Amino acid sequence: MKYLDEFSNPDLARKLLDQIHAATTRPWAMMEVCGGQTHSIIRHGIDQLLPEGVEMIHGPGCPVCVTPLEIIDKALTIAAQPGVIFCSFGDMLRVPGSTQDLFGIKSAGGDVRVVYSPLDALNLARENPDRQVVFFGIGFETTAPANAMTVYQAKRLGVRNFSLLVSHVLVPPAIAAIMESPRCRVQAFLAAGHVCSVMGTSEYPALAEKYRVPIVVTGFEPLDILEGIRQAILQLESGRHELQNAYPRAVRAEGNVAAMRMLRDVFEVTDRTWRGIGMIPNSGWRLSPRYRDFDAELRFEVTDIHTAESALCRSGEVLQGLLKPHECAAFGKQCTPRNPLGATMVSSEGACAAYYAYRRLDLVQIS
Amino acid sequence: MCLAVPGRVLSITEVDGTLMAEVDFGGVRKDVCLQYIPDATVGEYVVVHVGFAIQRLDEKSAQETLANFERLGILQDEFGDGFSRAADQAGVER
Numbered sequence A: 001m002k003y004l005d006e007f008s009n010p011d012l013a014r015k016l017l018d019q020i021h022a023a024t025t026r027p028w029a030m031m032e033v034c035g036g037q038t039h040s041i042i043r044h045g046i047d048q049l050l051p052e053g054v055e056m057i058h059g060p061g062c063p064v065c066v067t068p069l070e071i072i073d074k075a076l077t078i079a080a081q082p083g084v085i086f087c088s089f090g091d092m093l094r095v096p097g098s099t100q101d102l103f104g105i106k107s108a109g110g111d112v113r114v115v116y117s118p119l120d121a122l123n124l125a126r127e128n129p130d131r132q133v134v135f136f137g138i139g140f141e142t143t144a145p146a147n148a149m150t151v152y153q154a155k156r157l158g159v160r161n162f163s164l165l166v167s168h169v170l171v172p173p174a175i176a177a178i179m180e181s182p183r184c185r186v187q188a189f190l191a192a193g194h195v196c197s198v199m200g201t202s203e204y205p206a207l208a209e210k211y212r213v214p215i216v217v218t219g220f221e222p223l224d225i226l227e228g229i230r231q232a233i234l235q236l237e238s239g240r241h242e243l244q245n246a247y248p249r250a251v252r253a254e255g256n257v258a259a260m261r262m263l264r265d266v267f268e269v270t271d272r273t274w275r276g277i278g279m280i281p282n283s284g285w286r287l288s289p290r291y292r293d294f295d296a297e298l299r300f301e302v303t304d305i306h307t308a309e310s311a312l313c314r315s316g317e318v319l320q321g322l323l324k325p326h327e328c329a330a331f332g333k334q335c336t337p338r339n340p341l342g343a344t345m346v347s348s349e350g351a352c353a354a355y356y357a358y359r360r361l362d363l364v365q366i367s
Numbered sequence B: 001m002c003l004a005v006p007g008r009v010l011s012i013t014e015v016d017g018t019l020m021a022e023v024d025f026g027g028v029r030k031d032v033c034l035q036y037i038p039d040a041t042v043g044e045y046v047v048v049h050v051g052f053a054i055q056r057l058d059e060k061s062a063q064e065t066l067a068n069f070e071r072l073g074i075l076q077d078e079f080g081d082g083f084s085r086a087a088d089q090a091g092v093e094r
Helices: A010-023 A035-043 A069-079 A102-107 A118-127 A144-157 A171-180 A193-199 A204-210 A222-237 A257-266 A289-294 A296-300 A315-319 A351-366 B059-071 B074-079 B082-090
Strands: A028-034 A054-061 A084-088 A112-114 A132-139 A162-169 A188-192 A215-218 A243-245 A267-274 A278-287 B005-015 B018-025 B028-033 B045-049 B052-057
Touching (some): A028 A193, A035 A188, A035 A222, A054 A171, A054 A315, A069 A132, A069 A162, A084 A102, A084 A118, A102 B082, A118 A132, A118 A144, A132 A296, A144 A162, A144 A257, A144 A289, A162 A267, A162 A296, A171 A278, A188 A193, A188 A222, A193 A257, A204 A215, A204 A243, A215 A222, A315 A351, B005 B028, B005 B059, B018 B074, B028 B045, B028 B074, B059 B074
Parallel strands (some): A188 A215
Antiparallel strands (some): B005 B018, B005 B045, B045 B052
């Protein structure tokens, strides 16, 4: 129990773990959907504190990691154009495209800027009317309201030199795709808390019922994750498969109604390819026809993209929970944060990055 | 990137017809869009993701989370310089 004293409240952590151990009578495999949860689990060694046979399978909830390679390559092509200010969250800078990354574009003289909020990119567009300002709008339902509001404001304020390169992805279709996979081992889900802060929980009871799988809305801090696991184990052990909310302090069943209204106005559902996983029907958002003028893909008409993934990288299997990062032959050898083969090694929510940051020395000792 | 950080609303203003707030995150202050929590008031805590308040949070939970995030260095990651972090990761001179 070497990690327990690092919890903010070790006594509460101990109590939750005791209940998990007391309730568990057999092996279970559950997936934490969100990459932020994966990092918390690996950093605090939560998976190593669980009863033997209870396995945490790491899910696809790293938006940077699942952004399709074609979109990354388009981003790189647009960012390299003269007259463009290309704005992104910092997490995207070192995600490998087919031949380079945004950090390399910046080093080669491209005007790539890291912003805290997409509204910062809109302000840059207003301050630089003679430049094209593009924001790389990726993310799950948590991030989409920010990008939606920014495009809405661009239209309302008539900021014509602003556009969004959009590649949003959605959690519920991904849960369905995982359950439909013939190789699926997942018996319960810890759903992503902040996705539900925005969207509420109404999409999940039907999934829990259809796939007979417990879904527990879970936060990101270590104690939140232990509580999510505890509720999932109690459901599994009693043969129930329901939606439960283990993160009520930040998630209301109805979600954020104002944000959902904006999302419905600005975006429409579309099929989306997930990097390493493939196309999942109706699993993304794109700009609705009313806002197409602000779509960077249309404005820049980037064609002639020839994507090429690393032949060694197995991040697709990692993202589907079929492979643990250290089981990849390239992990820590050909693939490191300094020289990443896949996005999962550089994103702050990537499973490979988590294992590299917090487990690498343990893994070397074991081998 | 799905990280959301609780912060305390210090002041509320309207900028170009948009509700904005100055929010304090354990000492770091940022401009935050309040359009999705329009009835938030000064002194309340909100959960903020990429510059947008997406839910409210009670004060006790917010302060516990902030203390936790500060201890774990998460606030520094969230509000630090993205290029410096990328350069460190890439192992190149800045």
